[in-house]
Amino acid sequence: MKRRKITFLKAAVYLIGIVILSLCAFWLPAAAKNAAKLNPEYAYLHFPVLTGLYITAIPFFLALFEALKLLNYIKDENAFSELAVVSLGHIKKYAVSIIILYLLGILLLLFQNALHPGIAIAGFAIIFATVVICIFAALLQELLRSALEIKTENDLTV
Numbered sequence: 001m002k003r004r005k006i007t008f009l010k011a012a013v014y015l016i017g018i019v020i021l022s023l024c025a026f027w028l029p030a031a032a033k034n035a036a037k038l039n040p041e042y043a044y045l046h047f048p049v050l051t052g053l054y055i056t057a058i059p060f061f062l063a064l065f066e067a068l069k070l071l072n073y074i075k076d077e078n079a080f081s082e083l084a085v086v087s088l089g090h091i092k093k094y095a096v097s098i099i100i101l102y103l104l105g106i107l108l109l110l111f112q113n114a115l116h117p118g119i120a121i122a123g124f125a126i127i128f129a130t131v132v133i134c135i136f137a138a139l140l141q142e143l144l145r146s147a148l149e150i151k152t153e154n155d156l157t158v
Contacts, residue, residue, distance in 0.1 A: 006075045010068060017064050024057050042114045049105070056101045059094035063133075066090045080147055088141035095134035102127050 032050045036043040066087045073084050106123045109115040 003075070006071055010071050013064055013067050013071070017061060020057065020060065024054065028053060042112075045109070045112065045114055049109070052101065052105045052108075056098055056105075059097045059101075063091045063094040066094070080144065080151060082148065085141055085144050085148065088137050088144065092134055092137040092141065095130050095137060098130045099127055099134065102130070 028050065032046055036046040070079075070084060070087050073079050073081065073087070078084070102123050106115065106120065109119065
């Protein structure tokens with residue numbers, strides 16, 4: 001039963017990665033080109049915005065990789081280890097970097113007077129979801145660190 005759950009979670013992580021990679025490769029360039037045609041006064045922002053979105057995809061995929069590592073630790077019954085704590089720390093750092101990059105992008109568009117309300121809503125939704133993931137990873141990291149301390153104390157008393 002446990003293996004099926006882990007396999008399902010791995011499949012979900014891979015599916016998320018494939019969908020986002022496909023969007024980055026196929027939909028995003030076409031949408032950016034279309035937006036530049038519809039708004040020629042902001043066409044100069046076409047490549048900077050596209051580059052910024054691609055840069056934010058890097059920590060996203062790194063976080064997915066860390067999630068796969070965590071699932072492997074669970075599968076190998078090594079979930080309560082320092083490796084899992086480190087992976088959660090990496091996920092937290094990647095989430096913070098995504099938040100910072102999106103905030104910088106929104107501020108850049110705001111200062112250029114090019115921040116469309118739809119883009120602002122999408123950006124803040126992504127920031128909110130990333131903040132939730134960051135807080136959850138930090139909470140899990142602290143819980144796991146506390147469990148490891150208790151485990152170490154118990155191992156020393158036996």
